[in-house]
Amino acid sequence: MLPGSFVERNRACGRPNCRCADGKSLHVQYQISVLVDGKPRVFHVSAKMIDQVRQRIAMRRRFDAAAASVCGINLRRFLAPWPSGLD
Numbered sequence: 001m002l003p004g005s006f007v008e009r010n011r012a013c014g015r016p017n018c019r020c021a022d023g024k025s026l027h028v029q030y031q032i033s034v035l036v037d038g039k040p041r042v043f044h045v046s047a048k049m050i051d052q053v054r055q056r057i058a059m060r061r062r063f064d065a066a067a068a069s070v071c072g073i074n075l076r077r078f079l080a081p082w083p084s085g086l087d
């Protein structure tokens, strides 16, 4: 499981003779955008790591959604004795 966002972006490499120089056939670059010690950071994801990083970030999203769901159920149960909410 990994925090952060998986980012896919298209970019030109800057080499004048490259196919990307026309501004259309851009290179695809994969990155992970994540907070490190509270600061936003972006790291390059190598081709061989793309699937693994994408899956681990998706796992975190499912984990967060499941935790939010459990908390919602528990809160409703906890508040059941107080029909109008906590005093």
Ligand SMILES: [Zn+2]
Pocket (backbone or CB within 6 Å): 012, 013, 014, 015, 018, 019, 020, 021, 027
């Ligand atoms: Zn290029």
